[in-house]
Amino acid sequence: MRSEVDVRWLPALVLGLALVACASPPQPTPDLLAPDDAQMNLRNMQTRSFDLTDRNQALRGVIAALQDLGFIIERANEPLGLVTGARFAEPRWTDVVGITVTVRPQEGGKMLIRANAIFNNEPITDPQIYQNFFATLERSMFIGRN
Amino acid sequence: MPTTTRSSERTARAHAGRWARLAALLAGAALLAGCVAQPKPEELFRLSPESPAHQAVQTRRFETSNETELLSASAAVLQDLGYQITESVRELGFLRAAKERSARQYGQEIGRFLLFVVSTLGLASGSNTLILLPVDLHQQINASLVTRRLDADGSRHEVRILFYRIVWKSDGTSGNQWIAPGEQKLQMIRDPEVYQQFFARLSKAVFLEAHKI
Numbered sequence: 001m002r003s004e005v006d007v008r009w010l011p012a013l014v015l016g017l018a019l020v021a022c023a024s025p026p027q028p029t030p031d032l033l034a035p036d037d038a039q040m041n042l043r044n045m046q047t048r049s050f051d052l053t054d055r056n057q058a059l060r061g062v063i064a065a066l067q068d069l070g071f072i073i074e075r076a077n078e079p080l081g082l083v084t085g086a087r088f089a090e091p092r093w094t095d096v097v098g099i100t101v102t103v104r105p106q107e108g109g110k111m112l113i114r115a116n117a118i119f120n121n122e123p124i125t126d127p128q129i130y131q132n133f134f135a136t137l138e139r140s141m142f143i144g145r146n
Numbered sequence: 147m148p149t150t151t152r153s154s155e156r157t158a159r160a161h162a163g164r165w166a167r168l169a170a171l172l173a174g175a176a177l178l179a180g181c182v183a184q185p186k187p188e189e190l191f192r193l194s195p196e197s198p199a200h201q202a203v204q205t206r207r208f209e210t211s212n213e214t215e216l217l218s219a220s221a222a223v224l225q226d227l228g229y230q231i232t233e234s235v236r237e238l239g240f241l242r243a244a245k246e247r248s249a250r251q252y253g254q255e256i257g258r259f260l261l262f263v264v265s266t267l268g269l270a271s272g273s274n275t276l277i278l279l280p281v282d283l284h285q286q287i288n289a290s291l292v293t294r295r296l297d298a299d300g301s302r303h304e305v306r307i308l309f310y311r312i313v314w315k316s317d318g319t320s321g322n323q324w325i326a327p328g329e330q331k332l333q334m335i336r337d338p339e340v341y342q343q344f345f346a347r348l349s350k351a352v353f354l355e356a357h358k359i
Contacts, residue, residue: 059238063292067204067306068197070334072290078237088332089190096332097190117191124190132191 043114045127048134050141052111055081058103061141062113065133068140071099095120099133113137203338205306206345207296208352213239213303216293219351220305223344224289239293249285249313258318280318280325287311287335289344307344309335 035043052058062083063073071085081103089095099117106112115133117124124130210216217239221231229243258279265277289309296302310333317327 056237060294063238063240064294067292067308068193068201069191070194070197070200072288072308072310073240073292074242074290075233076235076238076240078235088334119190129190136191136193 042123042125045130046116047112047114049106050111050113050138051109052141053105053109055103055105055111058111058113058141059083062101062103062137065137065140066099066101069133069136071097089119200336201306203336203341204308205304206349207302207304208349209302210352211300211303213293213295213300216303216305216352217241220291220293220307220348223347223351224291226347227344229287229289241289241291243289243291245287247285247287249282251282254279254281275321276319277321278317278319278325280315280327280329282313282331283316283327284314285311305345305348307341309340311335 050058056078059076059078059081063076066073066083066085069087071087073083073085075084076082083101083103084099085101086096086098089097097117097119099115101113101115104112104114113134115130117129117133208216214236217234217236221234221241221243224231224241224243227245229245231241231243233242234240258281261277261279265275268275287309288311289307291305291307294304294306296304313331313333315327315329315331318325
């Protein structure tokens with residue numbers, strides 16, 4: 001008697017399981033790797049365009065600005081337009097601020113400068129900090145130093 | 147007799163209370179100091195008030211139009227001072243150099259020994275606080291140098307150099323705890339004499355090389 005009931009339910013159970021199995025792997029949506037708003041905002045605040053055509057001059061300006069800010073220039077690559085620097089967050093010697101700046105020429109005589117900064121291996125996402133950096137950069141790039 | 151014991155007990159307790167309060171106060175102060183020293187985000191990437199002074203110490207100008215010569219002379223001076231060049235980019239006038247040295251100091255070693263003796267005495271009297279302070283063992287002194295054109299016609303260049311060091315500490319003991327060796331400490335070198343020494347040699351080298359031909 002009891003086994004009959006079980007048998008009657010079995011096909012339904014199998015079908016249900018099959019359905020669940022079919023539905024369970026989540027299908028990746030087309031925008032899975034598309035940038036979200038937070039990413040776009042971060043990129044916007046990390047990037048600024050300058051009225052410059054000479055990439056070498058822009059790179060040297062970046063290096064001078066980083067030195068003014070007390071950074072140790074660690075690596076530089078002229079063909080790729082790349083500068084990496086680091087600094088201790090004085091007066092605490094245990095905290096380290098790191099930055100990578102890329103310089104890329106754009107169409108129409110513009111130079112795109114992007115800065116990525118980290119504080120103790122954590123990305124800095126405060127827009128104010130990037131504004132500070134670009135303010136210093138503008139100063140050391142355009143104000144004559146005699 | 148009993149009164150004196152009680153009163154001495156009371157004073158002892160009062161002493162203990164005072165010490166506890168002092169310790170709490172110190173801990174609080176340390177916490178506060180920790181909060182104060184934490185750099186505020188809006189201060190990062192802003193020029194510090196000391197920045198012009200640092201720049202003055204780290205920078206010299208040279209009446210030369212030959213940047214490459216200035217750079218190679220800088221490399222030669224760093225080599226003379228015992229550094230190994232670890233990175234160089236001529237297009238940007240950039241050099242990095244390093245040298246490894248011992249960082250042992252008599253003062254630290256003596257302090258470590260005295261504290262060890264004192265803690266051993268404590269060990270004899272029953273408390274379990276054997277202390278062996280970690281001392282500075284090894285250091286890497288680094289230099290990061292950049293040359294830069296000053297005028298549009300390129301008749302003058304400046305050289306800016308930054309010295310800093312990384313110090314590795316030895317092992318130690320604190321009570322039952324063993325402190326592993328290899329703790330790192332990073333430090334900027336701000337002593338103006340180090341910079342003066344470098345630039346004195348560099349100006350000599352540039353002068354000689356400028357008149358070589």
